[in-house]
Amino acid sequence: MSNSTEAGGSPARSLRERFPLLSIIAQRMVLSLILLLAVSALIFGGVEALPGDFASTYLGQSATPEAVANITAELGLDRPLVTRYFDWLGGVLQGDFGTSWASRNSVSEQVGNRLGNSLFLAAFAAVIAVPLAICLGMLSVHFRDRIPDKIINVISLAAISLPEFFVGYLLILYFAVNFGIATFPATVYQGMGFMERLQTIALPTATLVLVVLAHMMRMTRAAILSVMSSAYMETAELKGLSGWRAIVKHAAPNALAPIINVVALNLAYLVVGVVVVEVVFVYPGMGQYMVDAVTVRDMPVVQACGLIFAAVYILLNMVADILAIIANPRLRHPR
Amino acid sequence: MNDITKYLAGRVTTGGMNRREFMGRAMAAGVTLAAASQLYATSASAQAPKKGGNLKLGLEGGAATDSIDPAKATSQVMFTAVRTWGDTLVETHPETRAPVPSLAESWSPSPDAKTWTFKIRKGVQFHDGKEMTTDDVVATLKRHSDSKTESGAAGVLKSIKSIENKSGNLVVTLDSGNADLPAIFTDYHLVIQPNGGVDAPNAGIGTGAYKVKSFEPGVRMTFEKNTSDWRSDRGYVETVEIITMNDATARIAALSSGQVQFINRVDPKTVPLLTRAPTVQLLTTSGGGHYVFIMHCDKAPFDNNDLRMALKLSIDREEMVKRILGGYGKVGNDFPINDTYALFPEGIEQRSYDPDKAKFHFKKSGHSGSVLLRTSEVAFPGAVDASVLFQQSAKKAGIDIEIKREPGDGYWSNVWNVQPFSASYWGSRATQDQFYSGAYLSSADWNDTRFKNEKFDKLLITARGELDEAKRREMYRDMAVLVRDEGGTILPMFNDFVNAASKKLQGYVKDIGNDMSNGYVATRVWLDA
Numbered sequence: 001m002s003n004s005t006e007a008g009g010s011p012a013r014s015l016r017e018r019f020p021l022l023s024i025i026a027q028r029m030v031l032s033l034i035l036l037l038a039v040s041a042l043i044f045g046g047v048e049a050l051p052g053d054f055a056s057t058y059l060g061q062s063a064t065p066e067a068v069a070n071i072t073a074e075l076g077l078d079r080p081l082v083t084r085y086f087d088w089l090g091g092v093l094q095g096d097f098g099t100s101w102a103s104r105n106s107v108s109e110q111v112g113n114r115l116g117n118s119l120f121l122a123a124f125a126a127v128i129a130v131p132l133a134i135c136l137g138m139l140s141v142h143f144r145d146r147i148p149d150k151i152i153n154v155i156s157l158a159a160i161s162l163p164e165f166f167v168g169y170l171l172i173l174y175f176a177v178n179f180g181i182a183t184f185p186a187t188v189y190q191g192m193g194f195m196e197r198l199q200t201i202a203l204p205t206a207t208l209v210l211v212v213l214a215h216m217m218r219m220t221r222a223a224i225l226s227v228m229s230s231a232y233m234e235t236a237e238l239k240g241l242s243g244w245r246a247i248v249k250h251a252a253p254n255a256l257a258p259i260i261n262v263v264a265l266n267l268a269y270l271v272v273g274v275v276v277v278e279v280v281f282v283y284p285g286m287g288q289y290m291v292d293a294v295t296v297r298d299m300p301v302v303q304a305c306g307l308i309f310a311a312v313y314i315l316l317n318m319v320a321d322i323l324a325i326i327a328n329p330r331l332r333h334p335r
Numbered sequence: 336m337n338d339i340t341k342y343l344a345g346r347v348t349t350g351g352m353n354r355r356e357f358m359g360r361a362m363a364a365g366v367t368l369a370a371a372s373q374l375y376a377t378s379a380s381a382q383a384p385k386k387g388g389n390l391k392l393g394l395e396g397g398a399a400t401d402s403i404d405p406a407k408a409t410s411q412v413m414f415t416a417v418r419t420w421g422d423t424l425v426e427t428h429p430e431t432r433a434p435v436p437s438l439a440e441s442w443s444p445s446p447d448a449k450t451w452t453f454k455i456r457k458g459v460q461f462h463d464g465k466e467m468t469t470d471d472v473v474a475t476l477k478r479h480s481d482s483k484t485e486s487g488a489a490g491v492l493k494s495i496k497s498i499e500n501k502s503g504n505l506v507v508t509l510d511s512g513n514a515d516l517p518a519i520f521t522d523y524h525l526v527i528q529p530n531g532g533v534d535a536p537n538a539g540i541g542t543g544a545y546k547v548k549s550f551e552p553g554v555r556m557t558f559e560k561n562t563s564d565w566r567s568d569r570g571y572v573e574t575v576e577i578i579t580m581n582d583a584t585a586r587i588a589a590l591s592s593g594q595v596q597f598i599n600r601v602d603p604k605t606v607p608l609l610t611r612a613p614t615v616q617l618l619t620t621s622g623g624g625h626y627v628f629i630m631h632c633d634k635a636p637f638d639n640n641d642l643r644m645a646l647k648l649s650i651d652r653e654e655m656v657k658r659i660l661g662g663y664g665k666v667g668n669d670f671p672i673n674d675t676y677a678l679f680p681e682g683i684e685q686r687s688y689d690p691d692k693a694k695f696h697f698k699k700s701g702h703s704g705s706v707l708l709r710t711s712e713v714a715f716p717g718a719v720d721a722s723v724l725f726q727q728s729a730k731k732a733g734i735d736i737e738i739k740r741e742p743g744d745g746y747w748s749n750v751w752n753v754q755p756f757s758a759s760y761w762g763s764r765a766t767q768d769q770f771y772s773g774a775y776l777s778s779a780d781w782n783d784t785r786f787k788n789e790k791f792d793k794l795l796i797t798a799r800g801e802l803d804e805a806k807r808r809e810m811y812r813d814m815a816v817l818v819r820d821e822g823g824t825i826l827p828m829f830n831d832f833v834n835a836a837s838k839k840l841q842g843y844v845k846d847i848g849n850d851m852s853n854g855y856v857a858t859r860v861w862l863d864a
């Protein structure tokens with residue numbers, strides 16, 4: 001062991017040589033952390049630069065100069081920007097996002113609730129959408145340029161072309177108003193049973209599935225198709241494998257990297273980009289929470305939501321990167 | 336009984352019409368006063384309240400930032416919530432808006448209207464079982480009026496000098512006489528809490544018809560019946576659920592699919608579609624809220640009264656009510672008071688669209704070129720469309736209005752009350768005095784037209800301390816005329832409150848005090864199975 005260290009020069013270099021995969025992954029993680037830190041500074045700065053102040057926005061037309069002054073003083077907004085940033089960052093590292101200016105409740109507690117709701121909806125949509133998209137993608141490769149392929153393509157493209165709120169309204173109109181078989185509004189609350197919850201979020205889940213399906217499906221189809229034209233697929237065909245088996249056993253694993261990437265991107269969207277769906281279905285998720293806070297300039301909440309959204313995006317992209325590295329033999333064993 | 340009166344009586348029975356409206360229409364249809372009055376009474380009593388059921392309200396105007404503390408209640412959702420779990424000292428009569436007793440049994444002013452004595456009701460229990468005392472009342476009023484308060488009612492309580500418990504009665508002393516003190520105590524922020532809510536402002540404990548069961552800000556709030564309620568003429572349903580629904584289409588879908596029984600803020604444009612559903616009834620009430628274009632009287636070119644008059648004459652009010660409010664409103668007359676206020680000065684000539692007269696005043700003002708109007712979708716619903724209508728009607732009078740569309744975010748801090756000519760709205764206030772003191776007195780915090788008129792200020796202060804109603808009414812007339820002819824307010828329309836409900840919901844009282852039956856909707860209605 002010690003011999004090899006001496007022979008390989010500096011210890012760091014030898015580590016990289018001995019565990020190439022691990023060190024690439026570690027590098028990704030460190031990069032992600034630095035990125036997150038930069039984003040936190042950006043969020044804090046951006047929020048500070050927003051026009052309008054909290055006290056007068058919150059009190060509206062019933063605000064008197066005295067009430068505004070009282071609120072501003074109580075929040076301690078007189079301290080310098082940098083001090084407040086580091087105070088905030090210190091709190092965040094310990095999981096404390098501060099206190100909401102408007103409701104005076106702990107932000108962490110409220111965010112926890114809302115984030116739970118958002119993740120629940122996203123997870124449920126993902127559990128349906130991801131396998132469905134990949135299966136449909138493989139199916140459409142199998143029936144390439146034939147009727148099933150065309151049907152899958154037209155339907156999924158139609159779904160992605162309609163704005164998500166419109167898909168939502170259509171589902172509400174037919175399933176809630178006309179047929180009366182679905183629950184609306186999709187408001188979940190604390191103390192609701194699991195099955196009741198699932199039933200309540202059926203419509204928003206269906207909307208989200210329709211919206212993200214096409215993107216993932218088409219990427220799967222394109223990635224597998226590009227692999228299909230390679231020499232080893234021809235060999236597979238020549239040695240007598242059925243078309244479906246060749247796709248599942250040989251083409252799909254080699255097309256994994258781009259598929260993982262597009263799945264990660266869509267998962268991130270499901271968590272952070274669904275504010276419109278939340279509003280339409282009256283679903284108490286993170287997006288709605290953040291918009292409420294921006295309207296009254298409730299900065300601690302805006303910052304917390306911004307940071308969590310950024311963290312989700314960075315985390316999912318990092319996981320996608322790492323999985324792509326593991327899935328790719330050339331990255332696994334670099335020369 | 337002819338067909339029209341039959342129809343009207345039917346609407347009273349289903350709760351679609353209040354007494355004032357009924358009498359007006361029935362008499363227009365040729366029924367004598369006594370007969371109409373008799374008819375109203377029989378139709379109204381045909382409906383005996385039914386008890387029980389779960390009432391679901393889908394309301395716009397809630398946010399994750401909502402707080403249950405009544406001092407901080409601002410949104411529509413929290414306004415309704417506060418009215419559901421709490422009581423104020425005084426309430427307003429739904430039809431006349433005169434102060435009527437609630438937690439205060441009676442009151443009397445000193446001759447100079449400076450010292451007021453309120454007799455507090457005995458035997459009223461808070462939700463936690465404790466007896467409400469005069470000390471609780473004193474503590475509540477103090478919390479909302481001390482110098483460190485963050486209460487939304489701080490402004491209307493500014494003139495209070497002392498609040499005391501004198502042998503069981505509440506005695507309030509003011510800086511100067513105010514004949515409207517009981518009306519001020521109807522403000523929804525001022526619900527009486529145990530020890531004034533000093534220890535636990537967010538407890539949601541009051542004396543109201545319902546107890547708060549759960550509260551998730553911006554999502555949902557639930558209530559259950561207060562079984563030891565001190566009043567028997569309210570609180571018919573068993574449980575109440577308020578769901579925050581900020582999307583207009585979601586509210587309409589929820590109502591038409593029967594998932595909620597009441598929604599607020601119905602867009603006038605969607606009314607014809609909504610009322611096509613056989614299960615839905617429309618509930619409109621006239622109110623004192625209004626949409627305005629405001630000019631700063633102290634900034635050029637608006638410091639010239641002829642230019643202001645020219646602009647006032649070049650707006651087509653009838654068209655605005657028709658197009659912007661879909662007919663659910665009344666034309667305004669350039670002063671902020673209408674007949675939903677007590678002591679409304681009747682008979683002031685209605686200003687109407689007159690391009691020729693506008694041209695005359697515009698020429699006299701000596702102004703040339705265009706005037707810049709700032710507007711935004713958040714100023715009031717349809718504000719951008721209204722600005723364009725204004726631009727078109729002014730063009731016919733030879734006045735060129737340039738429209739600048741401002742971003743909605745930050746409009747209230749960067750444009751309104753800052754720029755010299757902009758679109759805005761005002762909600763109703765409890766009294767004329769409160770409205771004028773807040774927005775038209777020279778020294779008012781929100782004098783958004785920079786209207787500074789010594790004669791007006793003097794009248795306002797005198798009227799405030801005047802206990803003789805006839806004299807007061809006369810003064811309010813003079814003030815209205817001053818604002819109408821010299822002020823910076825172009826007031827084309829008063830908007831109705833447009834709500835909708837399931838036909839199962841009955842007993843809805845059209846209260847001119849404020850939106851949603853003055854916030855009391857949950858305590859006043861019942862559900863017909």
